[in-house]
Amino acid sequence: MFLRIFSLTLEPVNPLQFSLGECRSFFNKELAAYSLSTKNTDSDKLHRYQAVQCKYIKDTLMVIGISQGAGLLHQLAGGRDTILAGTNTSLITERDSLIRNEEFGITGSLHSYEFLTPWLALNQQNAKKFYDLIGKTERDAFMQKLLLGHLNSLAKSLDYTLPFPIACEPKVRFRRDRIDNENIMVFLGRFQTNLRIPDFMGIGQSISKGFGTVRHVDQDLPADPRADTPDR
Numbered sequence: 001m002f003l004r005i006f007s008l009t010l011e012p013v014n015p016l017q018f019s020l021g022e023c024r025s026f027f028n029k030e031l032a033a034y035s036l037s038t039k040n041t042d043s044d045k046l047h048r049y050q051a052v053q054c055k056y057i058k059d060t061l062m063v064i065g066i067s068q069g070a071g072l073l074h075q076l077a078g079g080r081d082t083i084l085a086g087t088n089t090s091l092i093t094e095r096d097s098l099i100r101n102e103e104f105g106i107t108g109s110l111h112s113y114e115f116l117t118p119w120l121a122l123n124q125q126n127a128k129k130f131y132d133l134i135g136k137t138e139r140d141a142f143m144q145k146l147l148l149g150h151l152n153s154l155a156k157s158l159d160y161t162l163p164f165p166i167a168c169e170p171k172v173r174f175r176r177d178r179i180d181n182e183n184i185m186v187f188l189g190r191f192q193t194n195l196r197i198p199d200f201m202g203i204g205q206s207i208s209k210g211f212g213t214v215r216h217v218d219q220d221l222p223a224d225p226r227a228d229t230p231d232r
Helices: 020-037 068-077 124-132 136-157
Strands: 002-012 052-057 060-066 090-095 100-103 105-115 168-179 182-196 214-217
Touching: 002 068, 020 052, 020 060, 020 068, 052 068, 060 068, 124 136, 136 168, 136 182
Parallel strands: none
Antiparallel strands: 002 060, 002 090, 002 100, 052 060, 105 182, 105 214, 168 182
């Protein structure tokens, strides 16, 4: 299948006053209104997957629209140089020239991806299980099972019917971060899968907050160890 995708790169005019939470709220409200006006069009299908994602990637603020979100961003950006308002006013420094059709789905080969932002793989229950595992072999098998679950959830949220099972192999390392006043374990690194995923989409928990953003990489390209922590 193909997903309609449109992206913007923004630069807040007042970075010290800019609120990422308010930015996300703005696009969510606009998406709700847009959904009502386009609910009968096939090209702007609304999936359960987060249709508009606002995230910092290596200090660059990006807004990614998927399916119906792509139509919304394309409409909002138009020929404008700025977007949002008040203290959140932002310059549009880059934009796609048009809505792109990007392949998503099972293929006959493996694709390599790196996490540009930390992957939230563990809930409380799984975190305890991970801690109790002994040795790299057991932990690698556990992470493979979690990644497989997240990739299947991604496909399901996009209403994609799998022609055959997803295969995957993670090569990740964990890091402890403090997020929302809690100590959280996140994962960085890369993985291989036979599922084709467009760049800058998120997988796992809290993708609406910028976690789990992935990008396709060549197999011989080392993963960038400087992955950002979202929600600054």
